[in-house]
Amino acid sequence: MDVADRAGVSKSTVSNVIRGTAQVARATRERVERAIAETGYHPNAIARSLKARTSSAIGFVVPDLTNPFYAQLAVGVERAASTHGYAVLTAHTECLPAIEGDVGRAFIERRVDGVIIGGISLGSTLPRMLLDRGTPVVLASLGEIDDPRLGVIDHDDPSAMEAIVDHLYGLGHRRFAFVSPQMDEQAGERRRLGFQKALKRRRLTAVGIDRATAVVAHNDMQAIAIIDDLERRGRRVPADVSVVGYDDVPLAAHSRVQLTTVRSDAMEMSRRAVELLLAATRDGRHVSHREMLPNPLVIRATTGRPPA
Amino acid sequence: MDVADRAGVSKSTVSNVIRGTAQVARATRERVERAIAETGYHPNAIARSLKARTSSAIGFVVPDLTNPFYAQLAVGVERAASTHGYAVLTAHTECLPAIEGDVGRAFIERRVDGVIIGGISLGSTLPRMLLDRGTPVVLASLGEIDDPRLGVIDHDDPSAMEAIVDHLYGLGHRRFAFVSPQMDEQAGERRRLGFQKALKRRRLTAVGIDRATAVVAHNDMQAIAIIDDLERRGRRVPADVSVVGYDDVPLAAHSRVQLTTVRSDAMEMSRRAVELLLAATRDGRHVSHREMLPNPLVIRATTGRPPA
DNA sequence: CTGAAAGCGCTTACAG
DNA sequence: CTGAAAGCGCTTACAG
Numbered sequence: 001m002d003v004a005d006r007a008g009v010s011k012s013t014v015s016n017v018i019r020g021t022a023q024v025a026r027a028t029r030e031r032v033e034r035a036i037a038e039t040g041y042h043p044n045a046i047a048r049s050l051k052a053r054t055s056s057a058i059g060f061v062v063p064d065l066t067n068p069f070y071a072q073l074a075v076g077v078e079r080a081a082s083t084h085g086y087a088v089l090t091a092h093t094e095c096l097p098a099i100e101g102d103v104g105r106a107f108i109e110r111r112v113d114g115v116i117i118g119g120i121s122l123g124s125t126l127p128r129m130l131l132d133r134g135t136p137v138v139l140a141s142l143g144e145i146d147d148p149r150l151g152v153i154d155h156d157d158p159s160a161m162e163a164i165v166d167h168l169y170g171l172g173h174r175r176f177a178f179v180s181p182q183m184d185e186q187a188g189e190r191r192r193l194g195f196q197k198a199l200k201r202r203r204l205t206a207v208g209i210d211r212a213t214a215v216v217a218h219n220d221m222q223a224i225a226i227i228d229d230l231e232r233r234g235r236r237v238p239a240d241v242s243v244v245g246y247d248d249v250p251l252a253a254h255s256r257v258q259l260t261t262v263r264s265d266a267m268e269m270s271r272r273a274v275e276l277l278l279a280a281t282r283d284g285r286h287v288s289h290r291e292m293l294p295n296p297l298v299i300r301a302t303t304g305r306p307p308a
Numbered sequence: 309m310d311v312a313d314r315a316g317v318s319k320s321t322v323s324n325v326i327r328g329t330a331q332v333a334r335a336t337r338e339r340v341e342r343a344i345a346e347t348g349y350h351p352n353a354i355a356r357s358l359k360a361r362t363s364s365a366i367g368f369v370v371p372d373l374t375n376p377f378y379a380q381l382a383v384g385v386e387r388a389a390s391t392h393g394y395a396v397l398t399a400h401t402e403c404l405p406a407i408e409g410d411v412g413r414a415f416i417e418r419r420v421d422g423v424i425i426g427g428i429s430l431g432s433t434l435p436r437m438l439l440d441r442g443t444p445v446v447l448a449s450l451g452e453i454d455d456p457r458l459g460v461i462d463h464d465d466p467s468a469m470e471a472i473v474d475h476l477y478g479l480g481h482r483r484f485a486f487v488s489p490q491m492d493e494q495a496g497e498r499r500r501l502g503f504q505k506a507l508k509r510r511r512l513t514a515v516g517i518d519r520a521t522a523v524v525a526h527n528d529m530q531a532i533a534i535i536d537d538l539e540r541r542g543r544r545v546p547a548d549v550s551v552v553g554y555d556d557v558p559l560a561a562h563s564r565v566q567l568t569t570v571r572s573d574a575m576e577m578s579r580r581a582v583e584l585l586l587a588a589t590r591d592g593r594h595v596s597h598r599e600m601l602p603n604p605l606v607i608r609a610t611t612g613r614p615p616a
Numbered sequence: 617c618t619g620a621a622a623g624c625g626c627t628t629a630c631a632g
Numbered sequence: 633c634t635g636a637a638a639g640c641g642c643t644t645a646c647a648g
Contacts, residue, residue, distance in 0.1 A: 001625085010635045015627060022628095025633055040441075045417040046363060047625035049354045050640050057397075065383050066558070071373045074382075078373075078400045082410070087418060089365075090398045092386045102390070109353040110395060133348075224562065231563040250374070254532065255539040256564045309641085318619045323643060330644095333617055355641035358624050 007035035018043060049111070057087040058277060059107040061126070063095045063119040063183050067221050068249040069266055073118045073140060076270025084278055086113070095121040095183040104129045114277040116140060116270070121184050136280040136287050138273045141264065142187040151276045151287025153269050155295040157187070160262045161194030161216075162201075163297040164244050167260075168214045169202060173242065173306050176204065177212035179222055188218050191246065213241055213306035220245035220252050220261055227257075227302065238304035248298055258301035269293060315343035326351060357419070365395040366585060367415040367423035369434070371403045371491050375529050376557040377574055381426045381448060384578025392586055394421070403429040403491035412437045422585040424448060424578070429492050444588040444595050448581045449572070450495040459584045459595025461577050463603040465495070468570045469502030469524075470509075471605040472552050475568075476522045477510060481550065481614050484512065485520035487530055496526050499554065521549055521614035528553035528560050528569055535565075535610065546612035556606055566609035577601060 004011040009028060016022040017032045024032075035041075049055045060077050062070045074090060081088045089112060091103040104126050107115060114136045120126055130137050131149045138151030168176065178195045181188040195216055199206060209215055209226075217223035223245030227237050237243050245252060245261035252259040272291070280287040312319040317336060324330040325340045332340075343349075357363045368385050370378045382398060389396045397420060399411040412434050415423055422444040428434055438445045439457045446459030476484065486503045489496040503524055507514060517523055517534075525531035531553030535545050545551050553560060553569035560567040580599070588595040 011626080012628085012635055012637095013633090016634085019627080023633060028633080042413065042416045042441075044358075044419060044625050046354055046357045046419055047640090048627075050352075050358050050625080050642085051627050053640070055354060065373065065379045065386075066376060068374060068376070068379075071376075071379045074398070075373050075400050078398060082399070082414070087397050087414060089395050090382070090386060091390070092383050105350065106390070106395060108350045111352060111354055133350075224559075228563045251532075251559065255536045319642080320619055320621095320644085321617090324618085327643080331617060336617080352641050355624090356643075358626085358641080359643050361624070 003032065003035045003039055003041050006039065007031045053111075054113050054281075055111045056085060057089055057110065057112050058274075058281075059089045059091065059103070059110075059112040059115040061091045061093055061100070061103055061115065061117045061120065063093055063185060065090075065092055067219065068251065069141075069219065069221075069247040069264070070118055072249075072266035073270045076267045077116055077274055080271050080274035081278075084274070086278070093120065095119065095185050097121050097124065100124055100126045101129075108133055108135070113281045114138075116273050116277060117142065119183075120186050122186050122189055124186065131286065136277055136285070138277050138287050140269050140273045141266075142185070145186070149286035149288055150290075151273070151280065152290035153273050153276070154290070154292055155262075155264055156292050157191050157295075158194035158197065160246070160295050160297065161191060162198045164216055164262065165195065165198035165202070167297060167299060168216075168242060168244070168303065171214075171242070171303065171305050173214040174204060175207045175212045175214065175306075177209040177215045178206055179209065179215060179217045179226060181218040181222065185218075191218055214244070214303070215241060216244045218246060220247040220249045220259060223259055223261070223302070224251070224257060227259075238302050240307055242303040242306070244303060252298075252300070260300045260303040261298055262295050263298050264295050265293060311340065311343045311347055311349050314347065315339040361419075362421050362589075363419045364393060365397055365418065365420050366582075366589075367397045367399065367411070367418075367420040369399045369401055369408070369411055369423065369425045369428065371401055371427040371493060373398075373400055375527065376559065377527065377529075377555040377572070378426055380557075380574035381578045384575045385424055385582055388579050388582035389586075392582070394586070401428065403427065403493050405429050405432065408432055408434045409437075416441055416443070421589045422446075424581050424585060425450065427491075428494050430494050430497055432494065439594065444585055444593070446581045446585050446595050448577050449574075450493070453494070457594035457596055458598075459581070459588065460598035461581050461584070462598065462600055463570075463572055464600050465499050465603075466502035466505065468554070468603050468605065469499060470506045472524055472570065473503065473506035473510070475605060475607060476524075476550060476552070476611060479522075479550070479611065479613050481522040482512060483515045483520045483522065483614075485517040485523045486514055487517065487523060487525045487534060489526040489530065493526075499526055522552070522611070523549060524552045526554060528555040528557045528567060531567055531569065531610070532559070532565060535567075546610050548615055550611040550614070552611060560606075560608070568608045568611040569606055570603050571606050572603050573601060 004014045093099045248261045248263040312322045401407045556569045556571040
């Protein structure tokens with residue numbers, strides 16, 4: 001109204017020039033533009049959202065931003081979303097069901113147009129809660145949850161685990177341990193299962209970490225923490241124990257780390273996730289689409305022959 | 309309206325029971341609550357925001373989420389904000405002025421109730437842009453920008469730099485180099501200045517990294533990258549070159565890294581930042597308050613005597 | 617204790 | 633080409 005008064009027009013006209021859609025006489029438009037500049041007016045996105053019934057915001061739920069893999073996912077999501085004019089509400093859950101519930105409620109109340117989930121607790125009800133309200137959701141990197149409405153961008157964890165075990169077995173290892181994530185993560189379960197299947201195929205069963213000559217971690221950050229722990233207790237990596245991670249975070253390639261791991265492309269993953277999500281949002285439907293990204297084994301210097 | 313019809317009351321009454329503020333007869337309240345449960349109704353926060361003229365959202369701008377220090381800052385901000393019922397809009401700027409401008413505009417249009425800035429470009433106009441519109445802002449960890457309306461939670465970078473140089477000088481180093489951040493960060497400048505002052509006090513001037521026996525990096529991630537680079541080129545740390553970081557990210561304590569650095573407490577920093585910001589928001593004023601957090605030197609294994 | 621009315625700041629047919 | 637009117641889904645005095 002302030003701008004309208006100053007330009008001597010109605011607020012409809014101001015709206016028309018701002019959105020640039022309707023026909024507005026040149027002189028009128030210029031007067032309005034001048035008034036906008038003079039008043040430093042910025043349209044109120046909240047009012048626009050209320051009317052439009054879309055928030056132009058998406059939710060992003062992540063267990064732990066402190067893990068560089070998730071941080072990269074967050075960066076990718078934010079970058080892709082903002083390119084399309086969407087804001088992103090980030091929620092840090094630590095895979096705690098109570099927090100996941102709160103987050104779901106908050107996202108629903110704020111009417112996010114869609115949600116990208118980077119990781120959730122085992123058996124989480126969050127996706128269904130959202131889906132049932134008509135909010136599209138895509139899962140990035142956390143395994144199949146069985147709902148056809150979901151979008152899923154994922155890796156082939158079982159194959160990756162097979163490749164890891166194959167590599168280690170070829171080196172001569174026979175005593176393997178798997179280290180699950182600290183958090184009760186959905187994805188953890190699937191990797192562990194893949195690992196066990198790969199062992200079974202070779203008529204092996206997992207042993208405790210202290211008896212193992214090869215330790216497979218759920219992700220890189222954990223592998224790096226395990227190396228720290230082993231070395232503090234006087235065991236050398238890889239001379240005494242081989243360690244394998246998962247994700248290929250930037251640090252994994254560092255000269256002091258040189259972690260053998262599985263490469264995943266968080267940037268590409270999040271880019272695709274946003275793309276699929278926004279397409280669904282535009283069409284007012286669920287994503288209902290799944291795709292796999294390649295995740296090759298990267299052999300570096302934390303794996304070697306077992307001690308004789 | 310749906311809930312109201314089902315409960316046979318007006319929407320005013322529904323509103324009253326939801327907000328729990330006005331007096332509502334027991335029987336009526338129960339009918340309404342039942343109707344809410346049956347319909348799975350969730351209030352529309354957008355409409356509420358429009359009416360209330362507050363979004364219950366804060367903005368968080370960060371140069372690079374991939375840096376664990378910033379990731380921790382983000383976690384702390386999100387955790388503290390959600391505790392108070394605020395959502396956080398995260399924006400990743402890479403210290404690019406163009407992006408900072410876009411972010412500022414987006415935050416203003418979305419009417420965030422305040423913004424926390426973890427890092428911005430040198431000479432950024434973002435804080436003023438926000439402040440001038442009446443949006444409170446607090447700067448975390450990036451040095452003083454001269455505006456009394458700002459909230460500032462910071463470290464004493466000059467003292468930390470003095471402590472670093474003192475440590476190195478005591479070890480016998482005389483040829484120092486400083487490595488600025490890749491991004492054109494505000495904070496980088498101040499640390500560099502502190503570093504130079506500390507050298508000057510000892511009648512020294514900085515040399516290039518290849519001639520230095522002691523390298524001081526703007527932050528840990530950079531220090532870690534420098535170690536990688538040096539070691540790939542055959543120089544040993546600390547036998548040939550000492551390296552010091554800044555931040556004390558979790559990784560700095562790792563057995564394979566053991567980085568000498570300056571401790572900062574991102575969690576505490578962000579907690580305080582949110583606290584100050586929300587207090588200002590509630591009172592409809594700017595923060596206008598600054599405080600320093602301690603940042604002691606942590607001596608680990610990347611610093612030692614210079615080669616003879 | 618309950619509800620009708622006004623208003624938050626926009627957008628969007630529609631009439632002129 | 634321009635503006636009056638209705639409506640998005642809430643909240644909030646205020647009357648009854």
